[in-house]
Amino acid sequence: QVQLVQSGVEVKKPGASVKVSCKASGYTFITYGISWVRQAPGQGLEWMGWVSAYDGNIEYAQNFQGRVTMTTDTSTSTAYMELRRLRSDDTAVYYCARDGPGTYYGMDVWGQGTTVTVSS
């Protein structure tokens, strides 16, 4: 079945970096993109950016530009999201989601989420 499996819980100190992985299975990885979405405790969904698994084309949300890097590894069907210079308000659950092609189909498959806690 189509699924996205994310890496495990992370605990980081302020100023550090975190890299979350998202392994896809059950579909042809390069025919879709991957969006990253985060949710702070008790808050709504926040889109962070999108990466094409086909050509590596990227869109980052303005709030994260300069601090986030999204990549894909087609040899392992895995997407990665690295967030640098972590702050306490980066504490959240981070989700990857299959997204595309285009805008018609939405984010139709989601990973289970990765909890990132930033604390000194």
Next chain:
Amino acid sequence: QSVLTQPPSVSGAPGQRVTISCTGSSSNIGAGFDVHWYQQLPGAAPKLLIYGDNNRPSGVPDRFSGSKSGTSASLAISGLQAEDDADYYCQSYDSSLSGSHVFGTGTKVTVL
């Protein structure tokens, strides 16, 4: 700060019909961009409920329906059931932002 506004909460008794609005502007919904809806049960990842304004993925009950008009979209849930008690988010795209996807503020549906 989201550019798509939803009511914080709606409620209804089992069997009733509820609607959730998603209000945008001429740079997102009003520009004709697709609108999607997601359901998030407590402690779970979001799930795609409606795509392309008014289409249901396989497995989503036909009690859920979407519509769009002008700068707003709506999600309707008819025949409300206890398992519909969840958070709901609209999502679209915006031409005025750096980075295209935008989520709504989210609505908590409570089944009384």
